[in-house]
Amino acid sequence: MKKLVLLLIVLTTFGCKKYVVSFEQPTDKKLDNLKLxxxxxxxxxxxxxxxxxxxxxxxxxxxxxxxxxxxHLLQVKVNDTIFNYEVKYPEERYILLTAHLKKNGKVHIGILKQNYKYRLR
Known part of the structure; x- marks a missing residue:
């Protein structure tokens, strides 16, 4: 039984293909409670x-x-706007998304993609 549980843990750890997406929480108060x-x-x-x-x-x-x-197609919907990003797996496995408020009042979502982890502190 222990071997079966161990095998299941190993397969789920190494068998799952995932993007790791980090969403930056803004410093602009106008973006507070914005839903993505x-x-x-x-x-x-x-x-x-x-x-x-x-x-x-x-x-x-x-x-x-x-x-x-x-x-793969990564889409982010903000209000009535959809931002489309093409990401490649496994080359662009780690993604950082940032929301910005433009001078005209519209929200823009920026993206950074790379194949190694970001160092967030």
Whole structure:
């Protein structure tokens, strides 16, 4: 029984293909309680509510499972705007998303992609 449990743990650890997405919590108070809807390959996978901070931005990290290697479509819905990003697995496994408020009052979502972990403090 112990061997079966150990095998199951090993398979789930190494068998799952995931994107690690970090959402930066903004310092701009106008973005407080802004809701982001995250879709991966047109399927809703996560809802994020941004919480504005006073000094340094904080990060909320989520793991998004993918079915296979290759190109995937990452979409972020904000209000009535959809931001589309093409990400490649496993080359761009770690993703950082940042919300900005433009001078015209519209929200923009920026993205950074890389294959190694970000050092967030």
């Amino acid at each position: 809807e995250v879709l991966l390959d047109t399927e809703k996978v996560k809802d994020i509510t941004l919480k504005a901070t006073e000094a340094m931005p904080t990060y909320e990290t989520a793991s998004l499972s993918v079915s296979g290697e290759g190109k």
